Amino acid sequence: MSFDVYLNVAVAGILTGLVYGLMALGLSVIFGVIRIVNFAHGEMMSIAMYIAVVLFTAFHLDPLIMLVPVAAVMFVFGYVLQAGLINPFITRPEHTQFLLLVALAIIIANTLLILFGPDARTVQTAYAYDSFQLGPVLIDASKAYAGIAAIAFAVALFAFLRFSLLGKAIRACADNYTGALVVGLNVNRLYALSFALGAACVGAAGSMMTLIVDVTPSIGPVYTLLAFVIVITGGLGSMAGALVGGILIGLTEAMAGLLFTPSAKSMFAFAILVLVLLFRPQGILGRRAS
Amino acid sequence: MTASVIARLSEDVPHRTIILLGIVLAALLIAPWVVNDYLLTVLIVALYSAYTGQAWNIMMGFAGQLSLGNALYAGVGAYVAAFLFTKFGIGPWIGFLACAPAAAACGAIIGFLAFRFGVAGVYFAILTIAFAEFARIGFDHLAIVNASAGLFLPVQQYAHNDLWRLRGNPMMFYYVILVATVLAFILCRLLLRSRIGYFWLAIREDEQAARAAGIDTFRYKMYAVMISAAVTSFAGVFYAFFYNNLFPEQVFNIGRSIEMVLGPVIGGVGTLFGPILGAFVLNGLAETLNSAMSAAGLDLPGAKEVFYGLCLLLVILALPEGVWPPLARRLGIDKGMR
Numbered sequence: 001m002s003f004d005v006y007l008n009v010a011v012a013g014i015l016t017g018l019v020y021g022l023m024a025l026g027l028s029v030i031f032g033v034i035r036i037v038n039f040a041h042g043e044m045m046s047i048a049m050y051i052a053v054v055l056f057t058a059f060h061l062d063p064l065i066m067l068v069p070v071a072a073v074m075f076v077f078g079y080v081l082q083a084g085l086i087n088p089f090i091t092r093p094e095h096t097q098f099l100l101l102v103a104l105a106i107i108i109a110n111t112l113l114i115l116f117g118p119d120a121r122t123v124q125t126a127y128a129y130d131s132f133q134l135g136p137v138l139i140d141a142s143k144a145y146a147g148i149a150a151i152a153f154a155v156a157l158f159a160f161l162r163f164s165l166l167g168k169a170i171r172a173c174a175d176n177y178t179g180a181l182v183v184g185l186n187v188n189r190l191y192a193l194s195f196a197l198g199a200a201c202v203g204a205a206g207s208m209m210t211l212i213v214d215v216t217p218s219i220g221p222v223y224t225l226l227a228f229v230i231v232i233t234g235g236l237g238s239m240a241g242a243l244v245g246g247i248l249i250g251l252t253e254a255m256a257g258l259l260f261t262p263s264a265k266s267m268f269a270f271a272i273l274v275l276v277l278l279f280r281p282q283g284i285l286g287r288r289a290s
Numbered sequence: 291m292t293a294s295v296i297a298r299l300s301e302d303v304p305h306r307t308i309i310l311l312g313i314v315l316a317a318l319l320i321a322p323w324v325v326n327d328y329l330l331t332v333l334i335v336a337l338y339s340a341y342t343g344q345a346w347n348i349m350m351g352f353a354g355q356l357s358l359g360n361a362l363y364a365g366v367g368a369y370v371a372a373f374l375f376t377k378f379g380i381g382p383w384i385g386f387l388a389c390a391p392a393a394a395a396c397g398a399i400i401g402f403l404a405f406r407f408g409v410a411g412v413y414f415a416i417l418t419i420a421f422a423e424f425a426r427i428g429f430d431h432l433a434i435v436n437a438s439a440g441l442f443l444p445v446q447q448y449a450h451n452d453l454w455r456l457r458g459n460p461m462m463f464y465y466v467i468l469v470a471t472v473l474a475f476i477l478c479r480l481l482l483r484s485r486i487g488y489f490w491l492a493i494r495e496d497e498q499a500a501r502a503a504g505i506d507t508f509r510y511k512m513y514a515v516m517i518s519a520a521v522t523s524f525a526g527v528f529y530a531f532f533y534n535n536l537f538p539e540q541v542f543n544i545g546r547s548i549e550m551v552l553g554p555v556i557g558g559v560g561t562l563f564g565p566i567l568g569a570f571v572l573n574g575l576a577e578t579l580n581s582a583m584s585a586a587g588l589d590l591p592g593a594k595e596v597f598y599g600l601c602l603l604l605v606i607l608a609l610p611e612g613v614w615p616p617l618a619r620r621l622g623i624d625k626g627m628r
Binding site (some may be wrong): 037092095096098099100102103104105106107109110111113114118217221223227228229232236261263264266267270271273274277278279281 | 350356358403404407409411412413415416417419420421424425427428430431524544548551555559590591592593595596598599600602603606610
């Protein structure tokens with residue numbers, strides 16, 4: 001195989017990895033602020049994917065344009081979920097929270113199964129087979145658009161959390177719960193908002209994912225796990241780490257698919273996780289201690 | 291020695307509890323003679339999940355380490371036993387002697403990686419899932435056990451039950467899993483009443499305090515994972531010989547791991563009766579739903595799982611301790627038996 005093949009696969013892997021990263025960013029925001037581990041993350045992404053697929057098949061709306069409305073729908077979903085169901089659990093033991101979300105994941109996945117059946121759904125856009133030539137590299141158009149959109153969405157989120165007043169308030173909640181209460185922040189509302197932001201990330205990522213993979217009701221757990229692997233690899237609580245981790249895992253999977261067999265690619269993502277845990281337990285961009 | 295074990299088992303246990311246990315055990319012993327074939331299978335499945343739940347409970351209920359990848363240990367047990375049987379004709383009981391250390395070694399690897407580097411709580415749970423998934427994909431590509439095509443045990447009509455090689459009718463399998471469940475129950479009771487059990491509870495309640503009190507928390511958490519893994523591996527041996535077919539996609543599926551968790555969570559995490567009660571409640575409800583749906587002529591894949599999810603949700607919302615602790619208080623048998 002020539003060097004060009006590796007380069008092509010690497011670029012495709014990195015672009016897919018950016019979308020993975022955006023998905024994992026959602027998990028990171030939710031965990032970083034609320035300290036709730038969203039075990040229904042992959043299932044939330046499959047909801048977003050089905051919305052995008054239905055919008056495309058029924059109205060021919062492009063998933064890339066629809067990623068904003070889909071993210072908005074998931075934002076509302078996340079807000080209601082946190083405010084209505086999860087909030088009373090923030091003081092309960094960790095495993096109880098975890099199991100609450102496991103229950104939610106089971107319900108979502110199987111409701112999707114009842115609604116849409118077990119068959120894989122896919123989106124066939126007009127540009128599905130287009131590509132750009134960049135020197136020796138051939139870039140798949142769908143993946144390029146998805147990757148750029150993922151970066152744009154992540155940058156918007158960073159900017160919001162960094163510079164807006166609401167974003168500062170959210171970061172204050174994440175840093176010091178009691179302190180946030182003392183200065184009069186409405187923590188419950190900010191928690192709901194954080195969950196909603198995380199859900200919006202995974203919603204946008206899900207909309208883009210329809211361009212890359214087919215959706216079935218049972219894909220949830222695989223992506224939940226992938227999001228966790230990315231977040232732990234990138235560094236807990238580091239938002240940039242989620243994107244870096246995403247790129248690394250996307251690249252690893254693509255290379256493993258090329259060098260071994262595509263069906264075994266997630267094994268290599270797990271191998272990366274184990275290596276990170278062995279040699280840099282705080283993650284690539286994570287800080288020591290906590 | 292037997293006398294001292296019995297004394298240790300029944301220590302501090304009120305008479306009412308012993309009577310209740312006797313009634314339940316008698317009912318379970320008689321059950322296969324009065325129920326039909328279908329119900330017998332349901333009972334086997336319920337006991338299987340009681341057994342796996344009991345094993346999971348050692349890790350989470352006693353030592354406070356949440357595992358969501360116990361399918362790994364059952365899967366390793368199933369594959370090792372089935373491989374030894376089909377390739378070398380080695381029976382399941384000898385096979386188990388290889389399965390238990392193999393599963394315990396898997397547990398030790400996960401525990402070492404996690405506990406050394408402070409991967410605790412839910413992140414430990416993620417690591418357990420990751421390893422189970424790793425095994426699922428790995429076995430899917432492992433030619434020596436037929437990869438994704440599946441490993442099959444020879445099936446034929448048996449004139450009589452062969453307990454030594456676990457070949458026979460469902461009634462034999464029922465008693466095997468019943469005995470295994472009773473033994474797991476006794477093992478858990480003995481563990482809880484021993485030094486190691488008290489150390490586990492200390493770690494579960496407050497790990498830092500336990501360490502400050504001089505408990506080698508790393509070591510005792512490793513014991514919990516390894517014992518739980520070894521106990522779970524027998525469930526895998528049973529699975530292999532009962533169903534006679536193994537597919538990585540099914541055996542190591544994350545759904546299997548979650549099923550092992552549901553029983554004890556619904557019954558009561560950290561209690562001895564919880565896993566058993568939870569398994570029967572859950573399987574009972576599922577069967578009721580199944581028969582109600584088939585009576586209504588409905589065939590809706592996913593409905594049963596949605597129902598599982600709702601049950602889990604309701605229990606977590608309404609009975610944070612699970613079904614058993616409030617029930618035990620009402621029956622007045624919550625003393626002595628955890």
